[in-house]
Amino acid sequence: MITHTDRRVTGKSWSSEVRLDGKTAIVTGANTGIGKETARDLAKRGARVILACRDMEKAELAVREIMRDTGVADVIPSQLDLADTKSICEFAEHIYNSESSLHFLINNAGIAFCPYSTTADGYEMQFGVNHLGHFFLTFLLLDLLKHSAPSRVINLSSMIHKMGRIHFEDMNSEMSYHPAQAYAQSKLANILFTRELAKKLEGTGVTVYAVNPGMVNSDAFRHLNNSIQTFMKAFSFLLRRPAEGAYTTLYCALTPDLKSGGYYSNCSQAECSRAASDDRTARILWMVSCQMLGIRWR
Numbered sequence: 641m642i643t644h645t646d647r648r649v650t651g652k653s654w655s656s657e658v659r660l661d662g663k664t665a666i667v668t669g670a671n672t673g674i675g676k677e678t679a680r681d682l683a684k685r686g687a688r689v690i691l692a693c694r695d696m697e698k699a700e701l702a703v704r705e706i707m708r709d710t711g712v713a714d715v716i717p718s719q720l721d722l723a724d725t726k727s728i729c730e731f732a733e734h735i736y737n738s739e740s741s742l743h744f745l746i747n748n749a750g751i752a753f754c755p756y757s758t759t760a761d762g763y764e765m766q767f768g769v770n771h772l773g774h775f776f777l778t779f780l781l782l783d784l785l786k787h788s789a790p791s792r793v794i795n796l797s798s799m800i801h802k803m804g805r806i807h808f809e810d811m812n813s814e815m816s817y818h819p820a821q822a823y824a825q826s827k828l829a830n831i832l833f834t835r836e837l838a839k840k841l842e843g844t845g846v847t848v849y850a851v852n853p854g855m856v857n858s859d860a861f862r863h864l865n866n867s868i869q870t871f872m873k874a875f876s877f878l879l880r881r882p883a884e885g886a887y888t889t890l891y892c893a894l895t896p897d898l899k900s901g902g903y904y905s906n907c908s909q910a911e912c913s914r915a916a917s918d919d920r921t922a923r924i925l926w927m928v929s930c931q932m933l934g935i936r937w938r
């Protein structure tokens with residue numbers, strides 16, 4: 641049995657004896673932070689875990705660390721740059737060629753608060769990686785997820801989504817850009833995507849969850865200015881460790897009969913903002929995302 645106790649933040653603990661022998665999981669951005677801890681836990685439970693990472697050297701280091709720690713051999717590094725649709729296509733093709741099933745797609749990778757830049761396809765970086773990259777990856781892997789049902793898609797969001805608005809009039813932030821607003825927009829998009837995808841997948845056996853991991857001491861804040869970083873270091877004892885940050889993701893992966901389409905925080909269903917519960921915005925975002933990527937997904 642693996643017990644997780646989040647004494648520092650909520651005092652809550654939960655445990656799960658679920659074994660994942662014979663199951664396959666993909667965790668994006670799994671070379672560090674919350675993703676690495678999620679991958680480690682899934683591997684301990686016997687899953688075959690694919691670490692989908694931008695930097696293969698870092699992915700291989702993480703794989704070696706997890707194999708040393710867990711004693712399991714079925715942990716695989718694979719190249720994926722979510723800021724490049726060509727790389728996403730190549731990754732998906734590689735998965736279809738090498739895997740016969742996929743039970744968990746954990747859309748964990750993220751970039752936060754960075755200065756303005758664009759992806760290889762010209763999308764604003766935070767929206768492009770955090771939302772569009774994962775949207776496209778899920779689109780490409782959906783047949784395999786359906787074929788492997790019951791299966792789950794988990795999208796890492798954040799409580800910062802509450803500050804977010806989808807700027808349909810300026811999807812690439814060309815008219816104005818603020819790093820925190822762009823991050824909040826991308827994390828709001830993660831919840832709206834979860835909502836709409838869950839509806840479209842009703843009855844298929846593929847369920848979908850959005851997760852707020854809490855405030856976690858990871859590399860996520862590296863683009864913040866020096867004084868905010870110094871402040872955060874001084875108060876880092878208040879932040880969750882990455883392993884604690886993985887609890888709600890694991891809760892959504894392992895809890896039987898969990899309601900699809902919801903937003904989860906502190907290992908339970910939580911309330912998201914009004915903007916994140918707006919079905920019309922979710923539908924429009926879906927159409928706009930398809931248009932931007934040049935795909936048909938109904």
Ligand SMILES: NC(=O)c1ccc[n+]([C@@H]2O[C@H](COP(=O)([O-])OP(=O)(O)OC[C@H]3O[C@@H](n4cnc5c(N)ncnc54)[C@H](O)[C@@H]3O)[C@@H](O)[C@H]2O)c1
Pocket residue numbers: 668669670671672673674675692693694720721722723724747748749750751752769796797798799852853854855856857858859860861
């Ligand atoms: N740390 C927090 O307090 C916090 C709070 C709320 C939500 N989150 C979310 O949790 C998730 C994990 O964050 P973390 O705290 O572990 O951060 P982290 O920076 O430690 O890890 C992020 C991972 O994403 C990867 N990544 C970034 N751009 C990528 C790209 N173009 N292609 C592929 N991979 C890419 C990074 O290489 C890294 O492995 C993110 O989605 C983040 O938005 C984090």
